[in-house]
Amino acid sequence: MLVLVTYDVNTETEAGKARLRKIAKQCVNYGQRVQNSVFExxxxxxxxxxLKGILSEIMSENDSIRLYNLGDKASARIETLGKSKSYNPVDDFLSI
Structure with a gap:
């Protein structure tokens, strides 16, 4: 299933900046960055x-993480405007 992960981490402190890096690293381990704080x-x-458990452990109460389950046929529902699509969210994951 394709899951869209978005996050907003409070980076006003050094601890927040560290959490942001940790969350991004975990998301990179599981998917493809499509925008600064958005992963497929x-x-x-x-x-x-x-992934949900790992992210829950890293985040603080001032952070927000949203996970959208787009299902198995998500590529048919994804539209990209602006910058051209850099990869196929289904086929490129299957070739890894």
């Missing part, structure tokens, strides 16, 4: 639970 991740149910 092709996950099975176990990977979804693992």
């Amino acid at each position: 991740c092709m996950l099975d149910p176990t990977q979804y639970r693992l």
